[in-house]
Amino acid sequence: MEISPSNNSCAYGQPGIFRGYLRFDNPCLADYSWPLCEIRGRRPGPRLCVSAGVHVNEVSSIEAAVRLQRLIDPETIVGSVSIIPLINQPAFYKYTQLVCPIDGRNINFTFPGNRHGTFSEALCDSVMNEWCEGADCYVDMHGGDLREKVSKFSMFQHTPNAELDALGRRMAMCFDAEIVMGLPAADMEHPGRPPTGFARYNRLALMSEAGANGLLDEGSISFHVEGVLNIARTLGIIEGSVTPFLNARIPCDKYLWLESPADGEFHAEAEPGDRVAKGQRLGTVSDLFGQTLAEVRAPRAGFFLWRMTHPTIPKGSPIGAIAVEEKQAG
Ligand SMILES: [Zn+2]
Structure with a gap:
């Protein structure tokens, strides 16, 4: 990765708040850069990566990725939280529904990707193996493209790895969800969502879904924000216990x-x-x-x-x- 700071940023990798842009190493992605905010505490510890905007009209989740940048204090955390608020850069200002306009692929069903594949496949590979390298957890936030309305739910991947399976469920339960979806292990046989692609390599990724129709909705925004903060608390990055849950968090599979x-x-x-x-x-x-x-x-x-x-x-x-x-x- 090639990382360039903005004017109001600390140096990358130092304690504080980094704001800037990253470019991935894969030449297939060379025409684009990605906004990056990374909040790092003085003490080393877990690394949490958070993204939104795989689907660029799912605006409540993108707004959550923006707000999170100002809700995490580098003076009080252990480890780091790294945020890319908009993954599907080729669709930015194009309002493309569901797919990446360069190759017509739905990034959300392309993990773990392929270094030598199409733009979306290369992007999934770079998200997973460059940006999220060494991350303890990756959370990709979604919710309601221009023609859709979703319930408040979270997703993890069921896997034969019992420890990862239990960890995925525990982290998915950090969202105040109506439904907690454990994706069936058979999904791992094909390219899929981030939780699926990561689980194939015994790594942890989750998704949150809330929102509708390209509308900013405070209930959906706070669902994403509070869930991610609860994951940071559970990982030990932020001090304190998780916030109370009001929804049923019904496990589905x-x-x-x-x-x-x-x-x-x-x-x-x-x-x-x-x-x-x-x-x-x-x-x-x-x-x-x-x-x-x-x-x-x-x-x-x-x-x-x-x-x-x-x-x-x-x-x-x-x-x-x-x-x-x-x-x-x-
Ligand atoms: Zn989506």
């Missing part, structure tokens, strides 16, 4: 995508965060004459995790997702 059964206008009858019964109608799809073409029903009992808010959806495209509660022991 199946993430079921719902596709639109017909071309048309989706009218939802449930909202993200709602508990739904198996077979419950979640909405209908109608045509431009107002005639109902199809019903969308919950394939399993669980929770409505997120849904599209823009009604116009082609057949076979995602309409939302259901989280299935994990089976209780015994």
Whole structure:
């Protein structure tokens, strides 16, 4: 990495607050630089990396990455917190939904990436192996692109590594979430989200989701901010105990995508965060004459995790997702 400080910054790697830009070593990424804020205490300790803006319209999470920079005091912390508030730089000011405009790939499903691959693959590799090298934990914040609304949830990766599995759950529980999603271990067979890509190398990454429709929303912003601060407390970077939780933090372990059964206008009858019964109608799809073409029903009992808010959806495209509660022991 090549790191250049801004005027109001301490030297990189020194105690204090670094503000500046980084360039990754991979030549595929040479045209871009990334804003970086790194807060470092006087005593060495754990390293936490935090990012947002893989999806550039998920603005509550980007705002959380900005606010966090001013909420962590280098005089009182141990170790460091490193923040990149906007990962998908090629989409900045383009408002591109879900993908990176250079290669059309969704960065969020490309981890662990590939050093010799496309721009998004190279970026995932560099995030993981340059910026997050040696990090104890990586948190990537998301929540509600321009046409989506998500419940408040966090994600970790279930893995055969029992110690990492337990640590992932413990850190995901640091968010005051409605749902805590443990992604199924089978996800590790393919490129995936940061928790999945990191777990393949026995490393810890988490995701938080809250927000909707390109709107700044204080409840969503504070969900991300407080969750990350709680992770920093749990890692021992910040002193003090975690803040109280108001939401149920229901552990779920199946993430079921719902596709639109017909071309048309989706009218939802449930909202993200709602508990739904198996077979419950979640909405209908109608045509431009107002005639109902199809019903969308919950394939399993669980929770409505997120849904599209823009009604116009082609057949076979995602309409939302259901989280299935994990089976209780015994
Ligand atoms: Zn996202």
